[in-house]
Amino acid sequence: MNNLQVIIKNGKFLVESREVAELIEREHKHLMRDIRGYIEVLNKSHSPRLDSEKFFIESTYLNTRNQVQPCYLLTKKGCDMVANKMTGEKGIIFTAIYVAKFDEMEKSLKNEPQPKLPTTYKEALQHLIEQVEVNEKLQLEGKMKDQVIKELKPKADYTDMILKNKGLVTITQIAKDYGMSGKEMNKILHERGIQYKQSGQWLLYKQYQGKGYTHSETIDITRSDGMTDVKMTTKWTQKGRLFLYDLLKVNNILPDIEKEYSYQTSMLG
Incomplete structure (x- = not known):
């Protein structure tokens, strides 16, 4: 003791x-x-x-x-x-x-x-990744704070909650940082050999798989005829978001905040 x-x-x-x-x-x-x-x-x-x-x-x-x-x-x-x-x-x-x-x-x-404090978009992403790792070590505390756990519930009840604790974002959320739509961003990533579409879901090519960049998530949907179904969708981790930043920057595609900074710098120069 x-x-x-x-x-x-x-x-x-x-x-x-x-x-x-x-x-x-x-x-x-x-x-x-x-x-x-x-x-x-x-x-x-x-x-x-x-x-x-x-x-x-x-x-x-x-x-x-x-x-x-x-x-x-x-x-x-x-x-x-x-x-x-x-x-x-x-x-x-x-x-x-x-x-x-x-x-x-x-x-x-x-x-x-x-x-x-982070001063660039990349530093902000790196800071976010560090925070996500800390949150994972705290093991769902933030996600569970509104739940009163009087008895242990079956593990299955918590599956979605555990998955959602990893800081996942959609491609649309990432695309907004660049002033474009999710559809445009998916097209760019496809053209550059990062991902391909299969059964309605964007998947990474083999050389980018297993690196912790993305996570597949199952969502419930209701079809036009009223029937319920499930659909697989790809979400990006913060590590994957940083990977996309480095990839896009090489191709001279910058987030809006850095484009504004570059423009201001060129005007002053």
Whole structure:
């Protein structure tokens, strides 16, 4: 019982309930039961000061079988509440550890230099990719925040949610950055040997497959005769978006924001 990982999310310092359970030598399911009890009492107060999310934030994690499991993220107030319910040496040690760790994180954050803001379209995409990777490591927390998980639901219920957590964008969204339609962008990529169309879906040629550029997604559709059906569509990852940026730039096709900058620079020169 000598370590604690603190994460920063939306400006809050948080620790995961699994880590707390390990530190206080309790089974996670028992700590989860206690936290749900605390939340029930807090919610009965109807006081903004006692909003349960100021103490405990619902979250999830993937177990070793890649199944979504519920957990909580505890704020410092949440740790205080758990510690106050403990007695003896374990409670004292846990309190000392989380107080010291939160204090260390706060001091570290104050001394951290401010991050450099992206100044180009490519830097912005790279920054976005980094953020997406961080979000994936947090394992669906943002996507799950509005869901109240009282019991574990079947894995199938979460399939779409897991897929949507990867920062996928449509070709139309990418094309807007370049001042063109999705149809025009698809045509350009086809002409340059990047993709081909099969059964109504744009697919990458073999040399570009398996690189994490795209992801196929199934969507429900209703046909003109009222019958329901499914359709496969291709969406691009942020890594794929950056790949397209480099590819198009070589062909002198720039996003609007860079075209404007180039124009202004030429006028000043």
